[in-house]
Amino acid sequence: MMPPKGKNCYLFMRSCNKTWLAYKAKELKDFASQSPFTKETNTSRWHSSCWPMFNCYRKMFYKDGNKIITASSLEPLRDIGLAIWYGDNGRLDKDRVILNTHNFGKKSSEVVVSYLRTCGIESEVWIQKGKYRVRLTPEGSIRFLKTIAHRLPPFMHHKLLLPNP
Numbered sequence: 001m002m003p004p005k006g007k008n009c010y011l012f013m014r015s016c017n018k019t020w021l022a023y024k025a026k027e028l029k030d031f032a033s034q035s036p037f038t039k040e041t042n043t044s045r046w047h048s049s050c051w052p053m054f055n056c057y058r059k060m061f062y063k064d065g066n067k068i069i070t071a072s073s074l075e076p077l078r079d080i081g082l083a084i085w086y087g088d089n090g091r092l093d094k095d096r097v098i099l100n101t102h103n104f105g106k107k108s109s110e111v112v113v114s115y116l117r118t119c120g121i122e123s124e125v126w127i128q129k130g131k132y133r134v135r136l137t138p139e140g141s142i143r144f145l146k147t148i149a150h151r152l153p154p155f156m157h158h159k160l161l162l163p164n165p
Contacts, residue, residue, distance in 0.1 A: 002058065009054035012047040013088075014040065020087060021046055023153055069101070069108035074115040082144070083151035087159065097141040102131035109134055116140070119147075 002009050011031065015021040021044050025036060031048040038045045048054070060073050077085070089100040101109040109125045109132040116123045116136070121144050126135035136144055145160050152160065 003050060006050050008050035008052050009058045010048045010050045011054055011057075012045060014043045014045040015088070016043050018044050019155055023155075024084070067104050067108070069104050069111050071111055071115060074112065079147050080151045083148035086144075086148055087152055087156055090159070092141070092159065092161070093135075095138045095141060097136040097144050098126070098128075099134040099136075100131075101125075101134050104132070106132050116144075121147075 001012060010033070011028070013021060013024060025032065025046045028046075028048065031051060033047055033049045036046045036048070038047075061067055061069070085099065086097070091098050099112065101112055104112075106125065112134045113123050113125055116134070121136060122140040123134050123136040126133045149157075149160050
């Protein structure tokens with residue numbers, strides 16, 4: 001985010017899961033503001049100080065004020081980036097991983113499906129309650145969860161459990 005009178009962006013994260021937020025904040029401690037944590041109604045929020053490098057990320061993920069995902073922004077994710085994304089905005093629905101992409105729109109959701117396909121993970125753009133999501137096939141879900149499992153901390157392993165057949 002760009003502060004109203006600032007020249008450099010800052011990073012913020014929010015979550016209802018305080019332990020998950022604290023875990024990510026610890027990883028980003030070198031970028032934290034002096035008082036990085038605030039409490040909102042039902043969520044906790046963390047924010048960084050303003051840094052010039054965050055301007056590059058803003059350019060990468062926003063176009064004309066809208067969030068976007070491009071193939072070049074997905075390329076560096078690897079297993080750790082996918083794990084964080086899943087930890088933040090993913091879930092299991094029956095035997096399928098669902099990644100929320102509604103903030104990015106249909107085109108970006110299609111880019112995610114294409115990217116996952118290059119990783120050998122089959123998925124589709126799926127609309128649920130009028131919002132775009134990426135839904136992995138059952139086989140793709142297993143492959144995805146095996147790929148990211150070692151990157152999630154033990155307290156998040158409940159998000160990795162597929163139901164028994």
